[in-house]
Amino acid sequence: MSFQVFGIPVSRGVAIGRAVLVTSSRVDVAHYFITDEQVIAEIQRATQARDEVAQELEALKQDLPHDAPHELAALLDVHLMLLHDEALVGATRQWIVERHYNAEWALSAQLEVLARQFDEMEDDYLRERKADLEQVVERILSALAREQGRTPSDAASVVQRDFAGEDPLLLVAADIAPADMMQFKRSVFHGFITDIGGKTSHTAIVARSMDIPAVVGTREASRLIRQDDWVIIDGDAGAVIVNPSPIMLEEYRFRQRQSELERARLARLRHTPAVTLDGEKVALHANIELPADATAAIDAGATGVGLFRSEFLFMNREGELPDEEEQFLAYRAAVEAMRGLPVTIRTVDVGADKPLDRMSASELRHEHVLNPAMGLRAIRWSLSEPSMFRQQLRAIYRASAFGKVRVLIPMVAHLGEMRQIQESLKKVQQQLTDAGRAFTKVDLGVMIEIPAAALMLPLLLPYVDFVSIGTNDLIQYTLAIDRADEAVAHLYDPWHPAVLHLLATTIAQARAADKSVSVCGEMAGDPLFTDLLLAMGLRSFSMHPSQIPSVKQRVLRADASRLARLLPDLAASEDPQAAVEAAFSAVRRNH
Template sequence: MGITLHGIGIGGGVAIGHAHVISHNEIEIAHYGIAEEDVPQEISRFDAAIRLARQELETLWGSIPEHAPAELGAFLSLHIMLLNDHTLTAEPHLIIEAQRCNAEWALKQQLDILLAQFDEIEEEYLRERRSDVIQVTDRIFKALAGHHIQPPAPSRPDSILVAHDLSPADMVLFKDTHYFAFITDVGGPTSHTAILARSLDLPAVLALRHAQALIREDELIIVDGINGVVIVDPDEQVLVEYRARQSDWQASQRALQDIRYAHPVTRDGVEIELLANIELPDDTALALAQGAAGIGLFRSEFLFLRDEDDLPTEDEQFDAYRQVAESMQGHAVVIRTIDLGKDKIPKWQEESDSPNPALGLTGIRLCMAETQLFRTQLRALLRASAYGKIKLLVPMLSNLNEVRQTRRHLEEIKEQLAAEGLPFDAEIELGGMIEVPAAALTVGAFLKQLDFVSIGTNDLIQYTLAVDRNDDAVSYLHDPLHPAVIHLLHHVITTADRIGKPVAMCGEMAGDPQLTTLLLALGLRRFSMLPAQLLKVKRRILDADLERLQQAVPALLLAEDANAVRTLLADL
């Protein structure tokens, strides 16, 4: 008799196939003492394992397929960076010396310390990086044991991969395989597995907890990546139903290719701007291929999270920003200034002892505290603006003084560049992220000093509802259709329209086709999302009748709970 498992759906439609289960054999960590004279040799053995693990990842990085998602290289680079971090490479040395223990036991103790620190963090993105640390240390353990990781070959043409977790290295090893779908016991909406699944547009369900233990090799399973459901050994009636759903989904995917070059215009003739979110300069090729009208969010953090201990130089930043600007062929590129602190801690930055980093020194607050860091980035951005249409976006705004200080820094740097005879766009636009309720409620005042705003719904929902959606105990409360969220979005959009300033959305809501009609009804006309989501959202736009949608706004604003909002949306 079949069983149904529930997890987190990562889109990609429906897949029906046979399970290929990757065993998750935890390495037993031995603990034994060593003589004092053997300490240098044990440290050398540990260092050799680090080098081997790094070499394996670098080899994999060099073999990434040409048309693989850009995110794959970014995540592999993160794992290589972790192998260069002193907390994994140097701290075990001290443990070996102090306790005169074997390298495996020293690494295990350091891993336990790191995981305990992760468990105290509430911010979603950083909690997801916990799995990266586990995967990297697992690779070191295997290197110490002399094991080499081999890619699991699919057992059937319709294989569905079942694993406890999948690392970026696993994804590269799968480059010559063809899986229908992925399912894992762990993972969340912002895990690398989720991001890669979206990029590949494959059905995936994560956080199933015990799927690997419950599913047998070659067992027939259904993966519903839309609803987050996995059905094991389905009966014939269920199979017939899901085959029809799969057929409908495949037909819709083929139809999406027909609108690749269609202009995003609603049925009643209103033009909508579709932009792309990117992480790395090379991602612009995919954005253009999917028909993006520009880059609505380029996260600049990748430059500050690299392997080196030092900050990126002005010229290094300039080269990266210029590459993006030039490759977009005249389309606008919105570059967000560094957003570090709450979820991404670079090697050069001391870890905060703040009890709640998400409410601490992060985003523009960190830039205001580290003015030289900020001014160096602003100089690089201004210099790059001479090579394309660059706009600046400041994250985590909460008060007007942050905008005033940013303006002051910009004007002073413009004067410097002019005195040095360096070209730049003197009229470069400055925008602000609306991602905390304080900024959303007072957006009118911000818009008087900004050229545009962009709504970051990921944080706006978190801060508005006081819910970490990655916390199993409260994740059911994280709902983008909560009336409070709807009211804030409506207020920001209508206020910007009244003042005559552009407003975009770059959070996950913008890329969710199930929410496109809602956002159109609320007045949003600029959407920015992962390139893989562009065509799905465009399909909804082409089918939308704005006049009809806008008639539903009064009822949407009167809805008392999220279920009432869903009921109204179902009729649109």
């Protein structure tokens, strides 16, 4: 039966493929693809774990006291029967052989299939046997975890390996942590669907960086969609179509082909300088998460890296933070890959929806904070861990010997923080000089993502060389909206007059002080905002590499001076989005 699920569109385009449900059982387990050579060994792992559980159950039966209720022995018999049922054993083996799932994933996938069958049974007694099945599978998963030297709960991350299946695969999950999303960078998945999340949650941001369709905030998708269902992701409308009809399938395949043609056309703009019709040069930088992403930035025609999110070097490490040398090598790799173009490295921005695997001592004291978005995160966390902060700064400064490097500080709100930062910078420079380490001048910038920072910008500007506006958090904090909460996602409004006022004021004040200013939040990569930001005087944008071509096309068609003359009237509008679209489209038509 075909049905639709609706959520929040976060990455445009159409994806068609088979559903892959991750962590669908009650026990979190590792999910990864295995190679052809590993199939037999993985089947043996599953078989050995099942045999181990069978021995445990038989031992329990033998150890039952003589006066034990008859029902206990009968229950153990039911579990033993389920343990050897071909519907579980044979199908699990099939997942391993045909889909190349690891044993844990194969068991979880088949549990999902069988659990739904139990749910659809009319007989109450049979329907309640689902709990027995879950208990049996959990025993097998525990046996597999013991064999790997871990517990099921600490093996929840999803690891990708090379896999060549016949059908495209779409990932369906209740949620995907940002650190896990990073492992999907070059994965087999062609699209993502999650139950929770908002338009600018970091899961959504990484999905956009991969340039594949994604819909989040669907609430029930992971429970409604079954393993191996045919699914269409409409990343433009935020719709998920499950088991589509042949007519609908053909319509979306046509849309896929049209989208591919449009991408090919935009790709031809790669080497075209981003200059407006009236001759204003515009820098289009790239946001990256890992050094390897610099290649995609160059391929997209980026004029530099406007935001290197260094926190992703700190994630998925089982609590072991990268040392100075490892960070230096990563930063140097990105700098060298950019071939002399500037690289802006943001100091680690953990907290809120980007926690580390293991909290430091200072974080442990705050692990039960009610609102992590307003807690110990970003520069607050760095300043609470001064040795870690200086270690990262030393690595960044050392990388400056290999190209143009800038350092960006997130979530600044107090002048006292700026003074502490400058003290740390001076100490780091002295340490490197004493150690004979090479480095060059590194420009210092702050992210304007808290309304307080925007309002006190004139006081901050003497301390910095440049300003970068993080619109994602600026919107969140200005409107008091948790950007990862789908329950209030409809209130997250980048067109809100207060947000636009802070943007325009920040850009104007930075330009007046002769300090460079850029926008590195999601607004920078949305062509709907390009004309507006140009009108405000912005001449530096930073976005995901995949978004550069469409924004460049908008820049090439814009007349910045004419757009700027329209800005005062638009600022007074009750509906800025409608006013901007009407006014700026009229300007484009006149050209």
